[in-house]
Amino acid sequence: MAVLSSRVPHLTAAMLAATVLVLLSAPAACDNSIAPQGRVPESELGVSSSTPIVPPGYTAPDVAQLIRNFDNLYDSSGTVAVSEITIVRPGKTRTMRMRSWSKGDDKALIVIEAPVRDAGTATLKVGNNLWNYLPKISRTIRIPPSMMMGSWMGSDMTNDDLVRESSYLDDYASELVGRSDNPPGWKVKLDALPDVAGLWNRIEIVFSDDGLPARMQFFDRRDRLSRTMVLEDVRWIGGRRVPTVMRVIPEREEGRSTEFRYLSVEFDVDLDDGMFSLAHLERRR
Amino acid sequence: MMSVSTLRIAWRSLGRNFKRTLLVAGAIAVGQFAFLATSALMHGYGEQFFNAATGPMLGHAQVHAYDWREDRSIDLTLADIDGLLVDIRSDSNVAHASARIYAPAMAALTEDGFMGVVVGVDPETECHEAGLLPVDGMGELLGEHRVLVGAGFAKKHDIEPGMEIAIIGQDMDGSIASDLYTVEDVMWSAVEIIYALGIVMSLDDAQELLLMPDQAHEIVVHTSDRELIDETVVRLSHLPSLADLEVLSWKELAPFVITMATMVDLFAYIVLIVVFIAAAAGIANTMLMSTFERTHEFGMLLSLGCSPGRLSTMIAVEAAILGLVGVAIGTLSGIGFVAATSESGLNYAALGGSDSYEVAFKGMQFSLLIYPRIYAKDIVIAVAAILATSLMAVVWPIMRIVRLRPVEAMRS
Numbered sequence: 290m291a292v293l294s295s296r297v298p299h300l301t302a303a304m305l306a307a308t309v310l311v312l313l314s315a316p317a318a319c320d321n322s323i324a325p326q327g328r329v330p331e332s333e334l335g336v337s338s339s340t341p342i343v344p345p346g347y348t349a350p351d352v353a354q355l356i357r358n359f360d361n362l363y364d365s366s367g368t369v370a371v372s373e374i375t376i377v378r379p380g381k382t383r384t385m386r387m388r389s390w391s392k393g394d395d396k397a398l399i400v401i402e403a404p405v406r407d408a409g410t411a412t413l414k415v416g417n418n419l420w421n422y423l424p425k426i427s428r429t430i431r432i433p434p435s436m437m438m439g440s441w442m443g444s445d446m447t448n449d450d451l452v453r454e455s456s457y458l459d460d461y462a463s464e465l466v467g468r469s470d471n472p473p474g475w476k477v478k479l480d481a482l483p484d485v486a487g488l489w490n491r492i493e494i495v496f497s498d499d500g501l502p503a504r505m506q507f508f509d510r511r512d513r514l515s516r517t518m519v520l521e522d523v524r525w526i527g528g529r530r531v532p533t534v535m536r537v538i539p540e541r542e543e544g545r546s547t548e549f550r551y552l553s554v555e556f557d558v559d560l561d562d563g564m565f566s567l568a569h570l571e572r573r574r
Numbered sequence: 575m576m577s578v579s580t581l582r583i584a585w586r587s588l589g590r591n592f593k594r595t596l597l598v599a600g601a602i603a604v605g606q607f608a609f610l611a612t613s614a615l616m617h618g619y620g621e622q623f624f625n626a627a628t629g630p631m632l633g634h635a636q637v638h639a640y641d642w643r644e645d646r647s648i649d650l651t652l653a654d655i656d657g658l659l660v661d662i663r664s665d666s667n668v669a670h671a672s673a674r675i676y677a678p679a680m681a682a683l684t685e686d687g688f689m690g691v692v693v694g695v696d697p698e699t700e701c702h703e704a705g706l707l708p709v710d711g712m713g714e715l716l717g718e719h720r721v722l723v724g725a726g727f728a729k730k731h732d733i734e735p736g737m738e739i740a741i742i743g744q745d746m747d748g749s750i751a752s753d754l755y756t757v758e759d760v761m762w763s764a765v766e767i768i769y770a771l772g773i774v775m776s777l778d779d780a781q782e783l784l785l786m787p788d789q790a791h792e793i794v795v796h797t798s799d800r801e802l803i804d805e806t807v808v809r810l811s812h813l814p815s816l817a818d819l820e821v822l823s824w825k826e827l828a829p830f831v832i833t834m835a836t837m838v839d840l841f842a843y844i845v846l847i848v849v850f851i852a853a854a855a856g857i858a859n860t861m862l863m864s865t866f867e868r869t870h871e872f873g874m875l876l877s878l879g880c881s882p883g884r885l886s887t888m889i890a891v892e893a894a895i896l897g898l899v900g901v902a903i904g905t906l907s908g909i910g911f912v913a914a915t916s917e918s919g920l921n922y923a924a925l926g927g928s929d930s931y932e933v934a935f936k937g938m939q940f941s942l943l944i945y946p947r948i949y950a951k952d953i954v955i956a957v958a959a960i961l962a963t964s965l966m967a968v969v970w971p972i973m974r975i976v977r978l979r980p981v982e983a984m985r986s
Contacts, residue, residue, distance in 0.1 A: 376748060381649070383748045406749045420685075421742065423752040428740050430687040436680055443748040567685075 344468055350475055352465045355496050356457045362502075362531055367392045367560040370527075371402075371552040376444050379544035385442065386552070396565040401442070412441070413570050419448055422570050429567055445516070445537045445547040460485040461492065469495045472503040489515075499523075501532060514540050527554035580884060584891035587864070598860045599900040602960060605849035606904025607911070609956050613842045614912045614946035615920070620838040621947060626764040627831045629704040632824045633670075633794035634803045635810065637662070640820050642791055648677050649746050651789040652819065661815045662795060667806040669798040672699040673790035674706075675780040679743035679751075681731075681773060688731055690723075691771040692743060694780025694790070704796050706763065706774070716776040720758040724772035728760040735759050741773060745785040753783050846956065850963045853900070857893050858967035865889065865971040872975060873983025886972040890965060897964030901957050912948040919943040 343349045368391045375384045385407060391397035397414040401407045409424035419432040432439075437449040457463070461479035469476040474497040481490055491508040505518040516539045520532035533551040563569055588595045628634055637658070642650040652658055655673045662671040675694030680687040693706075697713030700706045707713050715722055723733050733739065737757045745751040755775065763769045781787055797806045803823050811821040825832060865872070872885055921943050 410750050423742060426740055426752050426754050429685060430680065430682040430740065430742060431685055433686065433688050435689045443744050
C-alpha cells in the first residue's frame with residue numbers, strides 16, 4: 290500500500306493537495322489512538338530492538354503500529370480536496386488555491402484555481418509520469434526525468450515528491466528514541482534500509498500523544514538535516530481527524546518555507562479513471 | 575681568442591664522423607622542434623582559453639546583484655537596467671556593455687519536455703566580436719518571439735529552424751511563465767550553457783516572459799583594451815548607481831584562467847628541460863667518444879706545442895657548432911610547422927580519431943581546432959638554452975684533455 294504519509298515526508302505538496310488525500314485507503318487504517326503496549330515489540334517488521342529511553346510514568350508505544358497508522362493516515366480509494374499552498378520567499382509570499390482528485394496510489398490531478406494568473410494550470414500524475422497543462426499556450430507537456438528534482442510550482446517540493454511512492458514501514462527500520470519535549474510526544478527514528486533508493490538517510494518523527502505526527506525532520510544521505518515538516522491544526526475533516534496544515538521549512542535557506550492547508554477534503558469518493566487522462570486534462574479546459 | 579683555424583679544425587673534426595654528427599644534430603633538432611611546436615600549441619590553446627573566457631562568456635568585467643552568482647535565483651535582478659547601462663557606458667574605457675537574463679526553463683517541441691536555459695540578450699549590444707552574437711546579422715534573428723538555440727541543444731533534441739518551441743519557466747512572482755516561440759536558427763557558442771542548453775531570445779522577450787520589466791541578471795562589460803580592465807573595474811565599482819551591486823573583473827570571476835595560463839608556461843618549461851637533458855646527453859656522449867677516439871691525435875698536437883687551452887677551445891667550438899646546427903634545423907622546422915598551421919589550425923580531435931571537436935570546461939566550450947602561436951621569446955630562450963647546454967656538456971671531455979700527458983696520449 291502506498292503511503293500518503295510517505296509522500297508527506299517527501300514533501301509531497303502536490304500530494305497534499307491531490308495525492309496525499311487522494312491516495313487513501315481504508316478509514317479503518319486511521320486508528321490514531323495509541324494503545325499502551327507495555328513494551329516495544331521486537332518481532333515487528335523493520336523495528337529496531339535497541340532500548341528506548343522511557344521516562345518513569347510513561348509507557349512506550351508500539352512503534353510499528355504508529356508507523357502503520359501514519360502510513361495509512363490519508364489513505365483513501367478516491368479523494369477530492371481543495372487546498373491552499375503558501376510559498377514564502379525572502380520578501381515575498383505567494384498563495385495558490387488548488388483543487389485535486391486522486392485515486393489509488395498512482396493517479397492524481399491537481400488544478401490551480403487561484404491566483405488568476407495561474408488559474409487553469411494543471412498537473413496530472415499517472416504512475417511515475419507527470420504532465421503539466423499550460424492554459425496560456427494550450428499545451429500539455431510531460432516533465433522529463435532530468436527535471437523531476439526541480440521545484441513544483443515554485444514551492445519547496447520537487448516534482449519527484451509528487452510521484453515518489455514509499456512506505457515508512459517497508460522502506461525504513463524504525464526505532465523508538467524516547468520522549469520529546471518540543472513538540473511533546475514520542476520521537477521515532479526511521480533509518481533507510483540499505484537496499485532502498487531515496488533521498489533520505491534518516492527521518493525523525495515526533496508523534497503527539499494521540500498518535501498523530503507533529504513534526505518530521507528529514508536527514509539527507511550525508512545525514513545532514515535537510516528539511517523540517519511541522520504538522521499542525523489537527524481537525525476533523527472528511528470524517529477523519531488529521532493534521533490539516535503542513536509547513537515545510539528547508540534548512541540552510543533562510544526566509545523560505547512552504548505551507549499546505551487543506552480547506553476541504555472528501556475521502557473514499559468514487560472517481561472515474563477517465564478523469565486521469567491527457568484527453569480529459571485538455572478537454573476540461 | 576678563437577682563431578679561424580680553430581674553427582676550421584673543429585668543423586672538419588665534426589665531418590670526420592659524419593653519421594654520428596648528423597645523428598646528434600638531428601636529435602637536438604627534434605628536441606628543439608618539439609619544444610617550439612609544444613609551446614606554439616600551448617600558446618594557441620591558452621589564447622583560445624583566454625578569448626573564450628573573456629570573450630562572450632565573462633567579458634572583461636561583470637555586474638550582478640550580490641548572491642546572484644551563487645543562488646542564480648531569478649529574482650536577484652539588477653533593477654533600472656537602462657539607467658545602469660547608461661552609467662557604465664559613460665566610462666570612456668568601456669567599449670561594450672550588455673545586459674543578460676538567465677532563467678532555467680522547460681522546453682518542448684511536442685508532448686515531451688526537456689530542460690533548457692532561457693538566455694535573454696540585447697541583439698544590438700551583443701553583436702560584436704566578443705559578444706554572444708558575433709556573426710553579422712545574428713541580432714536580426716531575435717525578437718518578436720523568435721529564438722536561437724545552441725548547437726548542442728539542437729542536436730540533442732532534434733531542433734531545427736522553423737520549429738515552434740514551447741518554453742515553460744517561473745516568472746519573478748513565482749507564477750508559471752509559458753509562451754510559444756519560433757526557432758529562427760541554430761547557433762554555435764563558446765559559452766557552454768548556450769551551446770548545450772541555450773534558448774537565446776531578445777532581452778525584451780525574456781523580460782516579458784519572466785515578468786522582469788527593465789531588469790536583468792547580469793551586465794557584461796568589455797573594455798577597449800585589456801590593460802584597462804583593472805582600473806575600469808575600480809572606477810565602475812565607485813559609481814553611485816552600482817554601489818550596492820557586485821562589480822568583478824574576469825580575474826575574480828574565473829581565477830582558473832590565471833591558473834591555466836601558469837600551467838601552460840610551466841608545461842612549456844618542463845618540455846624545455848626534457849629537451850635540454852636529451853641534448854646535453856647527446857652532445858656529451860658525442861664529444862666524449864670523440865675525445866677518446868682522438869687521444870693519440872691530441873697527444874701529437876700537445877707534443878707539437880699546441881696548448882691544452884686551444885684543444886679545449888676546439889672541443890667547445892665543435893660542441894657549439896653541433897648545437898647550433900641542430901637548433902637551427904629544429905627552429906626552422908618549428909617555424910615551418912607554425913607557419914603551416916597557424917591559419918588553418920590543428921584539429922586535436924582528428925588527431926585523436928574522434929569526430930567531436932568541442933570540449934567543455936568550466937562553463938566554456940572549446941573547439942579542439944587549435945591555432946598554434948610562436949613568440950620570438952620562445953626561440954631566443956631555446957637557442958640560448960641549447961647553446962649553454964652544449965657548452966656545459968663538453969666540460970667533462972675538456973677536463974680529460976687538460977689532464978692528458980702528450981707521451982702517454984701518443985702511445986694510446
